[in-house]
Amino acid sequence: MTIRQKRLSLFRKLRPVLLPAAAALMLAIPGALAEERPVIVTSKATADEIREFCTNISDKARDQRYLLQKQELESLQKDVDGRIAMLEKRRAEYEDWLKRRNDFLKVAEAGLIEIYKKMKPDAAAAQLQKINPEIASAIVMKLNPRMSSLILSEMQPDKAALLASIIASAADPNTSKDPS
Template sequence: MATNNAGSGSVRTHLLAGCFAISLSVLPLAAQPVSKPVLAAEEELQSDAELYCKNIAASAEEARLSWQTWQLVSLEAKVRQQVEKLERKQQEFEAWVERRERLLSEVEGHVVSIVSRMRPETAAAQLATTDEETAMGVLLKLKARVASNILDEMDPARAAQLTQAMVGFTDPEGAGGF
């Protein structure tokens, strides 16, 4: 059943005015506070929706804050889980790097000693097929005379490439060169 709010507000206003007039005639004028009838009239003029919003504002604010707090707690838990996951991955990565470095240092010493005992032609053929960083690392650890003999036996383009890489490695500024 639909109600006519406009008509009901008008009726309320008339009823309020009548009640106000009766209360003024019954009560002594000096004993009656002036602000109460004015406030009551103002409240009656407010719409039902305004009164409802005014009445539930505190509980709505509390509910909103409660929901936001719950959201923050939930997000904090997710962030904490991700941080723990990343810390585990970081520990795994650090352990892997440590194992790799240890293995490379052991192997590198062996490879350098093996290459230094090879004939220059054979060592040049071996280093020509390895990646640039490995070949450069081996050549840098060899004695200069052995490294120059190996580079002399390599393809000139590959030897120049490795030599340039070694110069860049020993002089990071790139100031040195031919």
């Protein structure tokens, strides 16, 4: 039999006696399970001295809090400034794109009007009947009145009436300029 086995056998024999004795001992000694910490007294400070100490360090603590808040605000301000710079850059890019788009549309519109000016009225009417009525009415409005009337007379009556109503509503002063 090994030493470990011998100890285990002895513990089993003494268990009925040891456990109740240990429990009684623990109950008899107050605070036996609690950890006792020694109280260290470094000085005999009065309440006034303690209050004065707390008052003195409260200003330093407040200053430290303000410093931390200031640093955080500066960090946030740098972040906001960076985002504003990025937005300004994107706005400039968008404005450049919009200007180029508008310039292109003006040139395209002028070219498109010139194409319809040079077309025969029956051919122009056939094409304008097949495109979006709002675009067709805009083109007819840009043409001179004589050409517009010839084109509208060559169109189917319902299509010509639709274009005429769109043109009339665009010229109506009671029509709201606000699309919303």
